[in-house]
Amino acid sequence: MSTVEDVERALRTLEGLRRPKQRRPDRHDARALLVPLGLQLLSQGTRGLEEHLERIRSVGEALGAAWYDAVQDELSLAAGEHVQAVAPRFLDLPNYDFAYTLRARERLEARLVAAAELDLEIPAALARSIELADARLAPYLEGPAETIEPS
Numbered sequence: 050m051s052t053v054e055d056v057e058r059a060l061r062t063l064e065g066l067r068r069p070k071q072r073r074p075d076r077h078d079a080r081a082l083l084v085p086l087g088l089q090l091l092s093q094g095t096r097g098l099e100e101h102l103e104r105i106r107s108v109g110e111a112l113g114a115a116w117y118d119a120v121q122d123e124l125s126l127a128a129g130e131h132v133q134a135v136a137p138r139f140l141d142l143p144n145y146d147f148a149y150t151l152r153a154r155e156r157l158e159a160r161l162v163a164a165a166e167l168d169l170e171i172p173a174a175l176a177r178s179i180e181l182a183d184a185r186l187a188p189y190l191e192g193p194a195e196t197i198e199p200s
Contacts, residue, residue, distance in 0.1 A: 055085035056101050063108045063116075073115040079123035080160070087159025090166055105167060120169050127157045128175050132182045140189055147189065154183075 059082035066074050082105065089098060109116045134150050157179070164171055 052085065053089060053097060053101070056082065056089060056098070059085065060101060060104055060108070063112070064104070067108060067111045074112055074119040076119050076123040076126060079116075079119040080127075083120070083123065083160040083163040084156055085159075086166075087161070087163035088156075090162050091159060095166070102166065109167065109169075117169065120164060121172075124160055124164060124171060125175060127153075127160055128179050128182075131157050132178050135182045135186045137185065140186070150186070154186075 059078070063074060063078060063082060065071065066078070086098070086101070086105070095102065131150075131154055134153065139145060161171060161179075
């Protein structure tokens with residue numbers, strides 16, 4: 050389970066990247082922040098995260114396009130994984146791992162919620178591909194609960 054401490058740790062890393070001669074933020078930095086932030090937002094809303102959200106917005110502005118690009122890369126890769134995972138050729142396999150797919154989808158949702166809270170645009174084409182993948186997965190989730198619940 051992600052915690053506010055995970056958000057703080059990722060945020061400190063990003064704040065360190067504002068110093069001169071540091072590397073650019075990458076998708077790993079975006080993931081390290083977006084997933085725990087999104088899970089916190091999903092579980093408790095913004096309560097207790099107000100200061101973190103201000104700091105994240107501030108560091109995002111300071112990092113500029115590099116931060117935005119890192120977020121877009123991460124969202125694109127996570128969405129792409131989801132879209133590929135629910136391809137019909139996989140969904141019909143008898144040993145398909147629905148629990149893994151549902152956990153990965155939850156983490157994708159966390160990224161999306163965090164990005165939205167930070168006013169980071171999610172491209173319409175990306176949102177549409179996620180929507181189509183979810184629609185493809187939905188009929189498979191209507192089966193017996195013991196075959197689809199995460200372990």
